[in-house]
Amino acid sequence: xxxxxxxxxxxxxxxxxxxxxxxxxxxxxxxxxxxxDYEFHIKDGMSASKLADNLQxxxxxxxxxxxxxxxxxxxxxxxxxxxxxxxxxGMKTTDIMKxxxxxxxxxxxxxxxxxxxxxxxxNVLITKNLVTKDxxxxxxxxxxxxxxIGLKDFPSAEGFLFPxxxxxxxxxxxxxxxxxxxxxxxVKLNEASNSIKSMKPDEMYKKLIIxxxxxxxxxNREEASLVAGIFYNRLDLxxxxxxxxxxxxILDKPKxxxxxxxxxxxxxxxxxxxxxxxPGPISSPGLNSLKAAFNPEKTDYLYxxxxxxxxxxxxxxxxxxxxxxxxxxYKSIQGFx
Numbered sequence: 488x489x490x491x492x493x494x495x496x497x498x499x500x501x502x503x504x505x506x507x508x509x510x511x512x513x514x515x516x517x518x519x520x521x522x523x524d525y526e527f528h529i530k531d532g533m534s535a536s537k538l539a540d541n542l543q544x545x546x547x548x549x550x551x552x553x554x555x556x557x558x559x560x561x562x563x564x565x566x567x568x569x570x571x572x573x574x575x576x577g578m579k580t581t582d583i584m585k586x587x588x589x590x591x592x593x594x595x596x597x598x599x600x601x602x603x604x605x606x607x608x609x610n611v612l613i614t615k616n617l618v619t620k621d622x623x624x625x626x627x628x629x630x631x632x633x634x635x636i637g638l639k640d641f642p643s644a645e646g647f648l649f650p651x652x653x654x655x656x657x658x659x660x661x662x663x664x665x666x667x668x669x670x671x672x673x674v675k676l677n678e679a680s681n682s683i684k685s686m687k688p689d690e691m692y693k694k695l696i697i698x699x700x701x702x703x704x705x706x707n708r709e710e711a712s713l714v715a716g717i718f719y720n721r722l723d724l725x726x727x728x729x730x731x732x733x734x735x736x737i738l739d740k741p742k743x744x745x746x747x748x749x750x751x752x753x754x755x756x757x758x759x760x761x762x763x764x765x766p767g768p769i770s771s772p773g774l775n776s777l778k779a780a781f782n783p784e785k786t787d788y789l790y791x792x793x794x795x796x797x798x799x800x801x802x803x804x805x806x807x808x809x810x811x812x813x814x815x816x817y818k819s820i821q822g823f824x
Contacts, residue, residue, distance in 0.1 A: 515579065517546050525574045526593060528658060535564035538587075548580045557584050568592075571657040592656040599668070601650040601773035602702045604736065608648050608771065618661050626661040636665040637673075640688040646699045646768025647672050675774050680781035698780035699768035700758075703732035706799025711779035713803060717788050726789070728758035736769040792817055 527547060529538060539554040548554050558564050561584065570592030574583055585591070597615045599608055609623050626632055633641055641647070644665055649672040655664060676691075677683055683691065697718050705711045721728055735741045737754040750757070756765040772780070790810035791801040794817050802817065804810040 515549065517549050523576065525576075526571050526657075527574050528571050529567070529569050529587065531569040531660075533567065533569070535567055538567065542583065547574050547578075548583065550580075554580060554584070557581070561588055563588055569658060590656075592658075594654050595657050596652065596654045598652045599648065599650045599771065601776070602770045603650060604770050605643070605645040605648065612661075612664065617655060617657070617659065618664065623661050626665075632662075632665075635662050637669050641692060643767055644669070646695050646771055648771050649675055650771050650773050672771075676777060676781075679774060679777035682781075693764055694780045695772070695777075696764045696768050698772035698776045699770045700728070700730050700732050700765075701779050702770050702772040702776040703735070704730055705776070705779075707801070708775050710799075710801055711775055712782060712784040713786065713788065714791060714801070715779040715783035716786050717791055717803070719783050720787070720789055722763065724789075725762055727760075727762055728764070730758045733758040733765055733769055736765075 525545075525547065527542065527545065533541075535558045536555060539548075539551040539558065542548045542554060543551040557580070563584070567587070568590045570590065572583070572586045572591065573593050574586075595615055595617050597611055597617065599611060603611070609620075612618050612623065613620050627644075629635070633639060633644065636644060638644060638647055648665065648668040651668075651671060653664075653667065655667075673683075680686075697715060700718065701711050701714055705714050718728055718730075720726075731745055733756050734745055734749055734752065737752060737756045738749070742749070750759040753760065755761060756769065758765060786803075787805045788803040790804040790807065790813075792804075792810065792813050794800055794802040794813070802813040804813055
């Protein structure tokens, strides 16, 4: 009986020793693992079984079966997220599992400057290799894309992608990027004005358009609310806004100095030809421009012209004759000739 007991103890020791040896072997990286760091893509909708097979086929783990056992134990198959993980040469299988389990994905940081248009923002996303042009175009071509990003009452994302520094997982969808920026926009909009909740969408949109023009027109932040007040004064009197920034928006490439012929380009965005605000924003305004557009300074001013290009300050006028004299005075630094 004692001999039989010793035999079973020996078998148990051999079994666990063998299991441990096998585990340690399967947990090591393959000999033909890519030498440099490797970006492995967990695609959206990929099954856990396919994930294990792909890891083995790309020589990142020794055994897909072993990885599938780990998946079952960790219940990863119930909560598999899409993204890119960085697999270093010599990384253990369990370390790879941890990266996937805790969504330790490769991230990309980018900064959207104040005043960027939707086109310019998209170029940043493409340049940073966050998304491709085809992915952006495909999303924007969807008839319901504004609803998907929280803008069901508005025709476009233009103006709503708040300028800020963001960090996204590589492989993120365009919808997620836009949604994140739109969400921050409304946070900042509530910070700019406490009357947003009682404001109708069309009224809010009109003020956003003004904010987008101010963002491009005004360099001196202290003058933003003054310029906003001038724009609203002009609208009240059915005067044209006559904003050079709206003309720049319709050009293929912005010009350092606009020519008189540029002011005659036919477009609903040309505020030298059309009364009222353009059909949509021309840029993504920052917080200062939003505050100015939603809280304009009330004055009798109707005109302004640049007087100090270094400081970005303007000369403000009530009467047109005074404005003409100011234009003549500062003619050499005006935005067009």
